[in-house]
Amino acid sequence: MATTLNATAASLLGFLHDGPQSGYDLVGTAERSIGNFWSLTRSQVYRELSAMAGAGLVVAQETGPRDRRAYALTDDGRAAFRAWLARPPAEEQIRYPLLLTLAFARHLPAGELAAFVAQHRAVHAARLAGYRRERAEALAAGARPVDLVTLDFGLRYEEAVLGWFDALPPEVTGG
Amino acid sequence: MATTLNATAASLLGFLHDGPQSGYDLVGTAERSIGNFWSLTRSQVYRELSAMAGAGLVVAQETGPRDRRAYALTDDGRAAFRAWLARPPAEEQIRYPLLLTLAFARHLPAGELAAFVAQHRAVHAARLAGYRRERAEALAAGARPVDLVTLDFGLRYEEAVLGWFDALPPEVTGG
């Protein structure tokens, strides 16, 4: 195919290396494996799959119950995946609406701001705890450091964010 | 307007509190003020501006040289902004393609991976340095802690990411 893969489509091809899967399955796989730093939705997945089927990168297998259709990787798909993987990855993008609210905080009564901040802090604390547990489990299951790098990214990120929350000035936290 | 504002549009309204600006100006303002954690493009800005003009949240002033058109906030716009600001901000989203590459690294020759990692590390080191300088300048110019919270977010983020880079196992860094 002429038009180069996007990251979402490429990761689908990556997952299909482990055998054919339906769109629905792929969503689950992706959530489990890269969901911490790469979100995708069913709609996207189906769109990419049918586009890639059109381009010959995957083939649809015969359809099962309720129109379920698994896709298998083709050789072209394997090649496209490798080509994508060999390109320098783009910069990350972060969008954090809470920071917008903070940036415009002078237009907001102080109490509401503090409540928002507290809610978000709680979410991050919970995520951090989740990552820690995940990491412990993975280690117990024999994971090597190299298998933990993406999880570790999440860990360090959440630690940093939590540290930031805890260092916020009282005007913001309502202290 | 019935349909509730999105964060990008809302921040435009926020900036317009300081006086009328054209789309072009707004892009610059946004880049300077929230660009570290909220990216937007000219196209978006123009689209939101004309939509908001249609909804009466802003009014276009008479057009200057090369079709330049400044927009001013209306009372409805002010109200819509406040309403937006009072809603609980959504979770952040992060998408880091490098982490995808890492997640699929077993399909990639080790040397290439190390090069990608090194490039990204350099970018983050530079950003961290930039933030530090910015912070020092802001402090020198009399900024209070509350004025630095979004910048501090960036700082802590970059510190964390750099720490993560420096803790990567040798399989990844090529060490």
Place this chain on the structure above:
DNA sequence: AGCCCCATGTAACAAGTTACATGATTGG
């Protein structure tokens, strides 16, 4: 058998990105 919930997919919409067009300015 009937009902409810889950699995699976699609379609419509909104937001974000890339590429392009064109009119001012300004330095040589």
Place this chain on the structure above:
DNA sequence: CCAATCATGTAACTTGTTACATGGGGCT
């Protein structure tokens, strides 16, 4: 005064989100 560059905007496309549709399987 010409050429190069910057300012400003628009159009086309891609990606991401929300809402909806529907068929099967399990539970009573």
